[in-house]
Amino acid sequence: MKDFFFQIIRSDEGCRSYVLADSGTKRGLVWDPSLAGLESTLEVVAEQGLTHLILADSHTHADHFSATAELAKRLRDVAKVEIVMGEKTESERPGRRLRDGDRLDMGPKMQAVVLATPGHTEDSICLYIEVGGEKLVLTGDSLLIGSSGRTDFPGASAEALYHSLHEKIMKLPGTTWLFPGHDYSGYLFSRLEVEAKQNSQLAMDKSEFLLFKQNEVLDCTPVVPKIVDFNRASSPSAPMHIPAAAICARSEPVPGVRSIGTDELRSLIGEHSKKSLFIDVREPDEVNKARIPGLQNIPLSLVWTKLPEIAASESAYFSCQSGRRSGMVTATLARLGFSNAINVAGGIQGWMARGYHVEAS
Ligand SMILES: [Fe+2]
Incomplete structure (x- = not known):
């Protein structure tokens, strides 16, 4: 980029x-x-x-x-x-x-x-x-x-x-x-x-x-x-609380996405599979504070610019803080036809809860 x-x-x-x-x-x-x-x-x-x-x-x-x-x-x-x-x-x-x-x-x-x-x-x-x-x-x-x-x-x-x-x-x-x-x-x-x-x-x-x-x-x-x-208004006064959300469109139901737990992630990284990608979609400042060793950082906003590499990989594992953002990435890619996108449920929170090692800058 x-x-x-x-x-x-x-x-x-x-x-x-x-x-x-x-x-x-x-x-x-x-x-x-x-x-x-x-x-x-x-x-x-x-x-x-x-x-x-x-x-x-x-x-x-x-x-x-x-x-x-x-x-x-x-x-x-x-x-x-x-x-x-x-x-x-x-x-x-x-x-x-x-x-x-x-x-x-x-x-x-x-x-x-x-x-x-x-x-x-x-x-x-x-x-x-x-x-x-x-x-x-x-x-x-x-x-x-x-x-x-x-x-x-x-x-x-x-x-x-x-x-x-x-x-x-x-x-x-x-x-x-x-x-x-x-x-x-x-x-x-x-x-x-x-x-x-x-x-x-x-x-x-x-x-x-x-x-x-x-x-x-x-x-x-x-x-x-x-x-x-x-x-x-050009100079609006302080906004009121919105008691109930209005929405601008109907939403589509999201199909289930493939996911693995942090134990499985650990064993997969341990195998050093060159055919797979391990991606942390958090922002760089979050990654600098604590990261799972072996994951590369592609912030959520930029995943779309890396799709050729993701498409060429056997499997692409996505992780974030808790699994929410990486779940969005995985669902987005699944809808685009990527069958190799896999979410890491629990993210780095789940990883740390297991007592696994993290790195920091
Ligand atoms: Fe609107």
């Missing part, structure tokens, strides 16, 4: 935010930041020393509090910041409103093009990015893994979403990596060619899709209008 920096920021609400930067510049993008992930986002921006930041909301969120206004306030002394949103937005926050086909300048190596994708909301946009030989699309709540955004909130249109999905997003190259604004099943990423085969909502013709969306019953919370008001 020498050409660019990429970090997924997850929150317990199932929201996904992303920080991207061209490695040759100090310019970055924060996509769909949430207040729940505010401190993590600030840490990442500081670690990367980003001095120019585009803060983007894919749409006016109705389920969580956007952190664009707070980030702009907290970062304005250390970086040049600009809030952007789609041209149809009613939010007061953006300094620039993006049209279909607009480009975001993050440096010579990172080409980012805006797609206007109304449907989930009228102001929804996606961002298609080419960098380092890879193509990725940040889809907000338009296309999700195995699903698509709900269309029952005010301003939504199932017909517009159908058009956005088929005439905009799915027209991108099939090899494009998909990073959604939410995933309630725990999947991390997908690929458009995989969604074309596995996403049942993409398989529907227009009339089936419209009927499906008309009958889609999803959780809601009575405070949605207050969340929308907060997310539209």
Whole structure:
């Protein structure tokens, strides 16, 4: 990943935010930041020393509090910041409103093009990015893994979403990596060619899709209008507690993943199998504090960049702190067709509970 920096920021609400930067510049993008992930986002921006930041909301969120206004306030002394949103937005926050086909300048190596994708909301946009030989699309709540955004909130249109999905997003190259604004099943990423085969909502013709969306019953919370008001305000007041979660889409049931325990991991590492990969998906600072000897570190956000090596291995064992994050990686890879991805249940916590040796830097 020498050409660019990429970090997924997850929150317990199932929201996904992303920080991207061209490695040759100090310019970055924060996509769909949430207040729940505010401190993590600030840490990442500081670690990367980003001095120019585009803060983007894919749409006016109705389920969580956007952190664009707070980030702009907290970062304005250390970086040049600009809030952007789609041209149809009613939010007061953006300094620039993006049209279909607009480009975001993050440096010579990172080409980012805006797609206007109304449907989930009228102001929804996606961002298609080419960098380092890879193509990725940040889809907000338009296309999700195995699903698509709900269309029952005010301003939504199932017909517009159908058009956005088929005439905009799915027209991108099939090899494009998909990073959604939410995933309630725990999947991390997908690929458009995989969604074309596995996403049942993409398989529907227009009339089936419209009927499906008309009958889609999803959780809601009575405070949605207050969340929308907060997310539209340029200087919002302190957010209220959300008593019940609203969600932006239906989730797909997650199939069982292959897993082993820490005892089995220990014997497998002991065999020094050259055909297998042993991967710790925690962040480098966690790995420096304590790590299982013999595991290489590929942080969760970057697993997608290592898929050729993973595909070539006989087995790829994934470990983390407790088995939760590595379970997400394993489920994501299983959905993409990797039959060799195996989760280490219990992670380093389970390893240490057995009294096994750990290393530290
Ligand atoms: Fe949404």
